[in-house]
Amino acid sequence: MATIKDVAQRAGVAISTVSRILNGDPRARPETVQRVRAAAADLGYAPSALGRGLRTRSQSVWALVVADIENPLFTGATRGVEDVASAAGYSVLLGNSDEDAVKEQEYLRVAGRMRVAGMVLTPTSPRVDVTALRDSGIPVVCMDRPLGGRPPATDVVLVDTRTAAHQAVTRLVAEGARRVGCVTGARRTFTTTERVAGYTEALVDAGLPVDPDLVRYTDFRVDSARDATARLLREGVDALVVTSSLMTVGALGAVAEAGRRIGPGLRLATFDDAPWTSLLSPDIVLVSQPAYELGAEAGRMLLSRIADADQPVRSVTLTATVGSRTRSTVR
């Protein structure tokens, strides 16, 4: 493994000269530049991020820790973060916490030890502890879910899915639904409580009774959503709101197993436009979130926070759109 020393030796210069030239110092003699460049190329030299990072106390790497890499919202957001990062000269290292607080903590630790330049995080709960990172001087921007109470403890980009859930339920009711079941994720998750709130408010606004028993909290898994939906169907609902596309897989499985189908007698609203939702009946009400923009905005916030650590904490909320599914243009 070639080091700066090897390059210096081969080019017949001091290591400081190699460093300067490779970092584009303008006041270097063209011949020297030539020699150094050639030597570096011959040796396949790539500067060690360890040596460099240690010395400059800054890395050109971000960590991005998402709660579920299978969620199309997060794959889209990941692209947004990556594009903003790479335009600014940063690379992004991804961690998947899998909605598991232990795994998440492990990624936070690794990122801290690696002294990354910043982190974008989708916290598994509002009480995730990022003080260790912040004390290390590593800025954290949250995405999709805030940290702490109100106001949020860090910069954060959210999507207003409360309003979207309200609109979706209002639409179901306008189409004739009277008993709307809700299959949703974990209680601890911000997005869950927001969407349930929107659901409840819509029922109230429509003058319909609110039955807490029609809201089923799960662990986000396909099978849990299937079971929850099966029970709701047995107990009698004429519409379903399912708060993620993965859970919708389970919900639709339960619908099929019950011998029912989506249509005027059983309406469905679902979140996230995963590619496969393009195959669903056009009757379905679909809540689309600006996934790419969610990540891009988080990236921009991180950039801004890196540039100025002392600026006030910011909170940005993006809008989700509610519509019927259209022909997919998603990858």
Place this chain on the structure above:
Amino acid sequence: MATIKDVAQRAGVAISTVSRILNGDPRARPETVQRVRAAAADLGYAPSALGRGLRTRSQSVWALVVADIENPLFTGATRGVEDVASAAGYSVLLGNSDEDAVKEQEYLRVAGRMRVAGMVLTPTSPRVDVTALRDSGIPVVCMDRPLGGRPPATDVVLVDTRTAAHQAVTRLVAEGARRVGCVTGARRTFTTTERVAGYTEALVDAGLPVDPDLVRYTDFRVDSARDATARLLREGVDALVVTSSLMTVGALGAVAEAGRRIGPGLRLATFDDAPWTSLLSPDIVLVSQPAYELGAEAGRMLLSRIADADQPVRSVTLTATVGSRTRSTVR
């Protein structure tokens, strides 16, 4: 940001003592251990991976670069790699090359500069250049796709999807298909050529004519698969083999738009059991790959290669299973 120096000062010992104790050196006085531990905890000290990595010339981090994070095969494999890595004390940093050779090259560079302990890679093409990494002493294990010709240039874990494709097509033919179209990915990709080979061999074995025009290569995208399928349907096929679940979204979209449906008149075989495939008709022939095991085996190979750099290059092939879709147990 606390350093080992701060801890030493607070505990009233030398930094070498701090280092030893925090690394579990047994010959330390209990009182000293106490003091050092307390000081470290008070300061929220986490050793810098930069300092440590520079000194020991070894990192406890792997890089995993996959070609498409949306592919359920790779999300499953990622879990396998992570579990093996973390059991051995490594963390995994993920990069998504998105089937883009430029992005891939960038991740290879970053991993090299970071001096990761090893890499698991799904190369975007057999000609990806990993010599820079290998020259830096960073072992590379390939997953899903080999590098170089035969024998492969690196350790590699593959899935025998050639045989699986053969079996799937044989099954379609047994059910009555005579003109089987194939919608597949990019020509440069190993898995594409393997599956097309299996498809072709099955037709030959069944005594059916082989029409190269029935094989449509795409760029893996939903819309490309949709267009390719639409054309195949117009030209007349009575069965389809689609070599990834994402492309199957497009294929099924085209089927619906053509006013056709999957059944005895138009059979379908597809690869990868994405969660949503559980919603498909039970008639569909499904090729399931051992995703988790693919990653776990790659992780084990990397571990073994790290332990002994000079062992002969190994190539492991796992088996895919062909069946009808069953109720999903996937997350």
Place this chain on the structure above:
DNA sequence: CTGAAAGCGCTTACAG
């Protein structure tokens, strides 16, 4: 049982 010292691979004022 613990400390002082060297050195991992870099960058950056500081001389010259």
Place this chain on the structure above:
DNA sequence: CTGAAAGCGCTTACAG
């Protein structure tokens, strides 16, 4: 325009 030197945060023989 270039080199020598210091130092970033660690670990690890080597003394004592």
